[in-house]
Amino acid sequence: MRKVALTGSGLTKFTKEDISIDSLMLLAVKSLFESMPNLSQKDIDVVLTSTNDNTKYLSSIVSEISGIAPKISHSVESLCNSGANSAISAFSYIASGLADIALVVGAERFDSPGLVLEWDKSRGQYKHPIYWSSMFTKSHIRKYGTSKEDLAIVSAKNHKNALDNPYAYFEKTYSVDEIMNSKNLTDDVRLLDCSLPCSGSAAILLASEEAVKKLTDTPVWITGIGQKTLSAGFTKNAELASMESTIDAASMAYKMAKKEPSHIDVAEVHDAFSICEIIEVEDLGFIKKGKGNEFVRTLYETQDRRINPRGGLIGAGHPLGATGIAQIVEIGQQLQGKAGKRQMSQAEVGLVQNMSAAATSSSVLILQS
């Protein structure tokens, strides 16, 4: 398998703007090119687009408006996990030798058709994601004594981290009390425990070991990849206080990278709702099962940014097809030492966890400077 590195990235501000999907993608691609003076459109072998938008032929459209005529070009969709899937697909084109340089751009509009999984009839009228997150929350409360305050702490921490992310949707902090007193959407989920669908785009450039040399002095190598799909329907989840697909994906990624959870200096995890981050830090092995609540509390109290330094989905916003790519952008910047005010000291190994639809599928990537 050929080595593959992340060499550069681009982002748009996450907003509620009514802007076309191709325009969103073009803005992220433009931002990527502006930050990579040695990159020419002619260098690019692959353009993959990641979105739930219904626009057809989007990768060719984005290629054309970006002045790129790639070899390989198509769209990738897997709901909220489209971003990591498209990055891993690009990885495989390069690792196999079919390509040398791949541009991956994810974007979503605030009114994405991927917000609710219409197919899952097993959810009855409870199709909106707040219902599965409510069941995950109730389950973790019962089994591990997680409190409403623990949940609010995730949101308070991530909103605080997002303040130093110039691309984040939210530009203000919330106190734990404000979050606990925000509107109850279900028994256990409050409005400020939820990530917000929004408009935004993120782009990354992956390259082979040989191609890296021209592009950057600070490549970030993708050394571990794990993915697992259990089902599409929510009711196939055996256990609601953990995420089996994340456990499986993490296990594969750690094995491939020859790393342990204790080696991870910084991670972006898929906090679609507060409960997700608490479960994920457990299932990624950062802390013992059932202690995720204490773990996030300590992070908050010590102002430790190691989990979701850009503010996660809760603080930065959740443009579905862009989210996995934006997570990779953040870990890349952290490992390159280019994360500005958000910079973790001595970050050498990072992790991205991106998932879809009540964690029926998950992807985990491990990156190293």
Added chain:
Amino acid sequence: MRKVALTGSGLTKFTKEDISIDSLMLLAVKSLFESMPNLSQKDIDVVLTSTNDNTKYLSSIVSEISGIAPKISHSVESLCNSGANSAISAFSYIASGLADIALVVGAERFDSPGLVLEWDKSRGQYKHPIYWSSMFTKSHIRKYGTSKEDLAIVSAKNHKNALDNPYAYFEKTYSVDEIMNSKNLTDDVRLLDCSLPCSGSAAILLASEEAVKKLTDTPVWITGIGQKTLSAGFTKNAELASMESTIDAASMAYKMAKKEPSHIDVAEVHDAFSICEIIEVEDLGFIKKGKGNEFVRTLYETQDRRINPRGGLIGAGHPLGATGIAQIVEIGQQLQGKAGKRQMSQAEVGLVQNMSAAATSSSVLILQS
């Protein structure tokens, strides 16, 4: 790069049936499993779905209803060329070492949202594909003297070939006169010169060299891959009597496979319209530029099935996301000696050419027994 083989396939009948996209895909997957007694659901690392349908999370849905819990799973879209793109993506997952066995299933409904490229404002009111095919036709007529009869011969030949394809939409032949006298859609395109959007599905199973052993005694190796995207908009085509993206993709595929056009024993080419096959046999190098008209006439007169033995898109029907996969199924069966009445003698090297949107992008695969 690890070797990758086609090991098995499944098809549905192509129809105008009003059937859901997941049900269509399940039928093709079921047919594939029935033909592969040594294959278990647990063996499958990758499930990719190829379609223009707007259903989200389709690869996870198809995985669940097929009893598969893969590692990697997502949808691939690139209009009419989605099928070849998804097959090549699966190839790269295996070639890179990320996976060993990949199921790729393409499907479309007769009322696909991919039938017209809404984005291409450069076409004005002439968005329907009959208009670009009409311009290609006019251009080839002017430049190379191609006649209405030459065009009708492509359709007559492919409808005749489709008679021996039990999965084809069309079940009758048409005389050259009937085709020439069918309804004029534009000055140069008649109804029977067009492929018909329909409902249908096709599935293939790709495997690594090691995994092949368990699955089949007659693997078909994918030895050449070429792809090129020029643009999305039709007006970027420099020349209307040829397909630049196909020329580029073919050149890459021949080089990778170390083959010449003269080595190709049997080919599936993307005859969305009669003119396409005439241009493609030229641009794939089977005959000198401008002589495609004479080439197809000779095939017809000598009952030579080497181009589009299953009847092509014109004879078999064109379920967009399934087409590229169905083309690969046919070449696989030809090289395995399992093509029944359609079997070419001594077919050892085959080619698939799949393209999108006025050949603004093309994919070419070379397969060998």
